[in-house]
Amino acid sequence: MNAERLISISNLDFQYGKDLVLTNINLDIHEGDYIGIVGPNGSGKSTLVKLILGILKPSGGCIELFGKDIKDFNDWERIGYVRQKATSFNPGFPATVEEVVGANLYSGRSTPKPGTKKARERVNEVLSIVNMEKFGKRLIGNLSGGQQQRVFIARALINSPQILFLDEPTVGIDADSQRDFYQLLEIFNQEMRITIVMVSHDIGVITQKVGRIVCMGDGKLLCHPNSSRSEISSMLKKVYGNTMDLLIHDH
Template sequence: MTHAIVEMNNVSFHYGDRQALSKINFTINEGDFIGLVGPNGGGKTTLIKLLLGMEKPTNGSIHLFNKPIDKFKQKNKLGYVSQKANTFNRGFPATVEEVVTMGLTSKLGYFHRVSRQDKEKIHHAVEKVGMENYLNENIGDLSGGQQQRIFIARALVSEPNLLILDEPTVGVDAENVKKFFDLLHVLNKQNITLLLVTHDIGTMTHHASKIACLNKTLHFHGNPNEFQSISKDELSEFYGHPLHIVTHDH
């Protein structure tokens, strides 16, 4: 029996007088791999901010792991890889191990000594993304695809149940995008629930177990086959402009 990790009930959000989200009912179940798609300005980033507790809904309620979000304290259950990770300062003087250790900050505090058990978690997270041979390398010396794996390891080190990724493949070449999705597939099979924000509709329909299409309201939330049956005209109406979908090899 699957359990709901996220439940958004009738959630709306406004930035001043501008409505960003309207009456969102959205559920993420344990084991899901959800691709969240939609146009720029459609509310995808706002939805993530609400889930991370960075914003509070104007109306409606959000539950994480069966608890109201304002009473949810186990932040380590949520892992987050931001889009800004792709613009990481290559001159930052830190090793791979040090960058991944930063993922324990919310749990340990900034000045807590790293224990042997913490070291094991760090090494295990790096192994999960296939980067165990790079622990002592400077993060700035790695390729974009390798850095991306390290940022995922940083999110994984706190052993989250839900991993949220915001446009993680922006600026990454096609070969590394394929490797990235292969990695996500493995992580999902290891009981990590995934929410991936992306513009790459074609790729998501081949990898995600569910697709959610958001443009201020949730226009669609279901399996990829149902999503692919939506007509091009209807999908363009969801997006608010004509849409051309490119399907990648998979």
Template sequence: MYAVEVKNLSFGYGKENILDNISFRIKQGEFISIIGPNGSGKSTLLKLLNNIYKPKSGTILVQGRNIKDYNGKELARSIALVSQNTVIDYGFTVEDIVLMGRYPYIGRFEKEKEEDYQIVDEALKLTNTYNLKKRRINEISGGECQRVIIAKALAQNPDIILLDEPTSHLDINHQMEILKLLEELNKKQGTTIVLVIHDINLAARYSDRILLLNEGRILAVGEPSIVINEPNIERAYNLEVAIERNPITNSICVIPL
């Protein structure tokens, strides 16, 4: 069984499609990155995979079941979404924020149980944010906040985590922290990671496969060495590039010319 299957999916407003008849599969426990130029439909695709947007046509299966057949709490037990540029203005503590990830398991008039707090603590430890537990979310750094939001997603105990540019606006140190954390969750916990990211070189370094979107269609999908080549990148980004292998990481590297 696949974690996600997308079949002939289209989405748009009026007659104009943002995504046009795309199909692909994501294996259980896979780390897949979605890349492409601005406006290619990357963030829209993630919202469709989390049932925030409804497709014009086509089908999305989550673990073999039509996404339309899930209710909100059921889907949240399978999929967690880390949105782009999450801003929390209220003075919640870090623990409060991560505890919100337990909502799919708590009834309307129920209180959090000891088990919920144990799961929150484990998520905080996995993301190296346990020491921030009692801090206010609006008093910590951007990189720390992003790790807390990922901890909230982990507290949902999902099989699949969708992340929409979680490294945007972070310095390179915090970018690497986030990518290494996702890699660890993928390799050690078996979590399926679906990552929208602008940095092609980071996508190539950490991903099992890459999906390249261009103008709402899939230009290529496969292993980084197959997808990231001069013709594909030049066509999608309208930019002349050279493709080399990083001698230290042995991953594909794109060099703009």
């Protein structure tokens, strides 16, 4: 049985001022996918994610989320998002872990009302999923980089999303924390059946971890999730140089 199509992007363009940042992007994301979006700096990876999330508005083309045009889509609790930590977080902000996670709780059909006992239970539940339940009363700024990233992931999980977007999630965290982080993502995808889309600059690691690769360059989609292993490897070497030693999983 074919997996449900969660996101459909057709002929997408994005222009910033006079500069055309993305050109004619076509991409489908299905239930159960574990996709890595790779490409050099300035290739449009983060811009594409922000367009899908409605943070930016396209100059042309169409984005459908769960079968609805993005302009008509309101069920944002179905989508989780972990931003680039370095640009989105003030470590001096005087908030506890529980407050950071709970502040992202939507008052939706399938989520508890913020401030209620059920909401507090949900916060504890997602902190437990990322092994941070003992740190709920700690100030977020007093945690290590790896611990903070786990909190941000719990924040993204609070509404039980069907799809999780992560933008350069391993920047600024140590090797051990990165390893634990990828193990968490594998659990989310394989056991919790969360669709994952991750932007990363770490080509050597991400090609080993994800199920499918999207490669971007100069604002264009150079290879898509259905490209063959050899096509992906060839394109990545063109983009990053022939010296790259890539290991791409067949899934």
